[in-house]
Amino acid sequence: MDKQYATAAEAVADIPDGSSIAVGGFGLVGVPIVLIRALLESKTTDLEVVSNNCGVDGWGLGLLLSAGRIRRIIASYIGENKEFARQYLGGEVEVELTPQGSLAERLRAGGVGIPAFYTASGVGTVVSEGGMPWRYDSNGAITLASPAKPTATFDSLGDAKEYVLEKAIRTDYALVRAAKGDRHGNLVFEKSTRNFNPLAAMAGRITIAEVDELVEPGALDPDEVHLPGIYVDRVVVLSREEATDLPIEKTTVRPRPADSSTGTETN
Incomplete structure (x- = not known):
């Protein structure tokens, strides 16, 4: 079965107001940003989102949050999203905080039928x-x-x-990001993007995946697959520009060591 959709907009077009959506990612790692932007453009609102956190200001789920599209959030922490904190403390959004490990297991349990x-x-x-x-x-x-x-x-x-x-958590939809996938929906995740993405995908009744690279069925070694296609309903392949849109959440630098002979910093 070919599960590829031509665009992210087409893949999220039927998500109605009031839907519950599990979203993969951790901070800015493994975030399905193209699908989130498509959902933002669709004007869908009154959403209940389940994710480790709610993005950051101006990126990821923070886009939907700042636009007032999210009604309720199940997450493990508020993080460094100032708008998230403002809306929560100001009574604009409902937040169910859950221990991170419990949240991960609640998503997994929903995917495998454990109530x-x-x-x-x-x-x-x-x-x-x-x-x-x-x-x-x-x-x-x-x-x-x-x-x-x-x-x-x-x-x-x-x-x-x-x-x-x-x-357990079971949602109407799930949005996830993978490094590689095939037309049958089998997915491979890159390093730490494997944190919440497979779990979110398992929890969704309809799961939509954006992938950096799309290959033909059979090209993936079965031992390489992190999430089998039975959990995935729609696949959207990203352009090179979309796949490389990977901002850094926090840049940290340190002073270079001084050259003892000159007293100046070395390059």
Whole structure:
């Protein structure tokens, strides 16, 4: 089955208002930016987004956020997105913060048909006991808080511990970015872009992948495939310019060591 779409705009055209969307990436790594921009152009709104974070100001999911298209976010941290923090604290967007490992497993569980699972992460905190602010009003008062979650004690190798029940995440759509893919939807991810992309792809009922390089079916060694095509419904190949649009989230430099003979910095 050929799953290639001619453009990103065509691939996201049927995403309706109010959809839930799992989005791959971490910071600026592995972000499906072309699909996000196409979704921005489509004017789709009232979205619930599930992603490790919500991009940065002016890039990635930050584009949809600043345009007021996102209603609710499930993420592991707010990061350095000032607009994200402003909207959350100002009561403009609902945010469900989840431990990063739990978020990853909730996405994976949704993809493989596990409805819920127990984990030790968050036991004894507001994650399990409830009360984490999900929404504020414009004056900073909490208007919606997380509910308490079921807990249970399990004995593992003679060591009884308490665990909290986390529900799986299943979304209407998923947007992901891969280094390479074929027309059947088999995907290969580049290094750390393999963090949340496969998990987001698994969680979506309809998964759309943008790929830097498209190859014919059979060209990928089965051992090379990180995500099988059964999880992918649509594939969009990027132009060279789109594939190389990879900004650096934070540039850090250090002084060059001084030349002891001259007292000046060396090149």
